[in-house]
Amino acid sequence: MADPIPLAVPLDSPTLCVLGLGYIGLPTASMFAVSGMQVLGVDVNPRVVESLQAGHIHIEEPDLQTLVQAAVNSGQLRISLEAELADAFIIAVPTPITKDHKADLTFVRSAAETILPHLREGNLVVLESTVPPRTTRDVLQPILELSGLKAGVDFALAHCPERVLPGKILIELVENDRIIGGLTPRCADRAMELYRTFVRGALHQTDATTAEMVKVMENTYRDVNIALANQFAVLAEGFGVDAWEAIELANKHPRVQVLRPGPGVGGHCIAVDPWFLIESAPEQAPLISAARKLNESMPGHVVDLIKTQSPNPSDGPIAAFGLAYKGDVGDVRESPSVEVVLEAIRSGYEVRAHDPHVKHDGGGDLPPCFDLAGALDGAQVLVLLTDHSAFRRLDPHEAGELMRTRRLIDTRNALNHDAWRAAGFQVTTLGRGAPC
Numbered sequence: 514m515a516d517p518i519p520l521a522v523p524l525d526s527p528t529l530c531v532l533g534l535g536y537i538g539l540p541t542a543s544m545f546a547v548s549g550m551q552v553l554g555v556d557v558n559p560r561v562v563e564s565l566q567a568g569h570i571h572i573e574e575p576d577l578q579t580l581v582q583a584a585v586n587s588g589q590l591r592i593s594l595e596a597e598l599a600d601a602f603i604i605a606v607p608t609p610i611t612k613d614h615k616a617d618l619t620f621v622r623s624a625a626e627t628i629l630p631h632l633r634e635g636n637l638v639v640l641e642s643t644v645p646p647r648t649t650r651d652v653l654q655p656i657l658e659l660s661g662l663k664a665g666v667d668f669a670l671a672h673c674p675e676r677v678l679p680g681k682i683l684i685e686l687v688e689n690d691r692i693i694g695g696l697t698p699r700c701a702d703r704a705m706e707l708y709r710t711f712v713r714g715a716l717h718q719t720d721a722t723t724a725e726m727v728k729v730m731e732n733t734y735r736d737v738n739i740a741l742a743n744q745f746a747v748l749a750e751g752f753g754v755d756a757w758e759a760i761e762l763a764n765k766h767p768r769v770q771v772l773r774p775g776p777g778v779g780g781h782c783i784a785v786d787p788w789f790l791i792e793s794a795p796e797q798a799p800l801i802s803a804a805r806k807l808n809e810s811m812p813g814h815v816v817d818l819i820k821t822q823s824p825n826p827s828d829g830p831i832a833a834f835g836l837a838y839k840g841d842v843g844d845v846r847e848s849p850s851v852e853v854v855l856e857a858i859r860s861g862y863e864v865r866a867h868d869p870h871v872k873h874d875g876g877g878d879l880p881p882c883f884d885l886a887g888a889l890d891g892a893q894v895l896v897l898l899t900d901h902s903a904f905r906r907l908d909p910h911e912a913g914e915l916m917r918t919r920r921l922i923d924t925r926n927a928l929n930h931d932a933w934r935a936a937g938f939q940v941t942t943l944g945r946g947a948p949c
């Protein structure tokens with residue numbers, strides 16, 4: 514019997530509708546547009562839509578502004594609050610966790626409901642958002658089938674998780690291998706066809722649930738390995754061992770690759786996705802839970818270091834350098850740096866945060882940001898929380914001139930400690946125990 518799902522999107526003028534214009538949806542929509550597809554980017558936030566229509570991006574990512582402008586100027590990318598008929602739909606909306614660590618699929622559900630009135634026979638629907646295994650089958654498929662069309666028969670449905678690294682999104686979008694998980698093999702064929710438009714990495718075909726599991730496994734693998742590095746760092750402090758030296762030496766072993774300790778794990782992916790595995794079977798995921806808890810405890814460990822080195826809050830403010838969750842990005846979601854700042858404030862310290870990548874003037878859950886000199890002025894300690902390249906270029910003499918006490922706590926082992934010591938600083942490094 515003939516399969517009504519055509520093998521390829523129509524070749525004359527394929528149209529694509531991307532729902533969600535955040536860190537993944539916006540670059541993806543733009544990439545398809547500059548590769549020749551007619552793309553409609555849809556977002557529910559009127560401010561995002563207005564600013565994109567005016568050619569301004571709302572997120573920080575290298576070269577993204579240029580790409581989006583090229584896509585919009587070419588007429589291939591339109592931005593709207595409303596979805597329209599299209600040959601293919603991509604869902605790239607956030608999947609946060611609730612307070613009790615369950616996946617919040619509200620945005621996935623509402624994106625599916627947005628597609629519903631526009632879904633036609635022969636369409637392809639791809640879910641790119643990271644979700645707990647079985648979401649495509651158990652949550653997305655039933656909503657889309659309210660259209661009266663049958664997934665895998667009348668329209669194609671696939672899960673093709675994004676795997677790009679913030680800070681390198683445009684490179685990795687093109688070069689990374691991709692997992693293409695179809696509801697049926699024919700659905701996967703349709704999705705392969707779509708991604709071949711611009712992806713140069715290999716496309717690996719599987720089923721939708723395996724693709725969901727693969728994506729969550731990747732980020733869980735990283736979370737567990739970072740937790741191990743953090744555990745080694747805390748242990749090393751107790752033994753009086755330099756964890757950084759020990760890790761470097763352990764990594765000389767051909768089958769060992771310990772990651773870098775730090776103030777914790779942030780971002781919207783690695784700090785969130787492991788819960789998608791834990792929530793369905795907590796008793797079968799003790800290792801993953803323990804790793805999450807350990808990483809979540811690291812901001813508290815950094816505050817303990819602050820209390821040891823600068824026990825008296827009345828000795829002056831703390832200059833906290835970095836609010837973003839990792840170096841050279843402006844994203845503060847789940848950032849351990851923010852956690853450290855908030856915890857230090859709760860412990861009675863005045864904290865002056867500085868982050869050249871974060872545009873924020875206080876309010877909400879975030880502490881206010883100071884400029885460089887304002888953060889250092891009269892500070893009793895500089896705590897480096899995020900390894901932005903700009904911080905490596907700091908002049909320790911100039912910093913010391915502004916501060917009340919020449920004291921540095923480096924939670925990323927990112928600075929040139931010899932230079933800071935030469936400028937009269939007492940340097941404490943996470944994972945290195947006593948200051949010297």
Ligand code: SAJ
Pocket residue numbers: 643675676677678679731732735739772773774775776777778779780781782783838839840
């Ligand atoms: N971190 C450490 N030590 C390390 C590496 C990272 O403490 O050795 C910390 C970072 O400072 C940061 C957090 O972990 O707070 C996560 O940073 P990351 O660079 O490891 O990852 P993300 O969250 O920016 O992007 C991840 C990537 N996943 C993997 O590397 C397995 C990316 O490929 C995914 O596409 C992305 O999650 C996502 O969207 O899921």
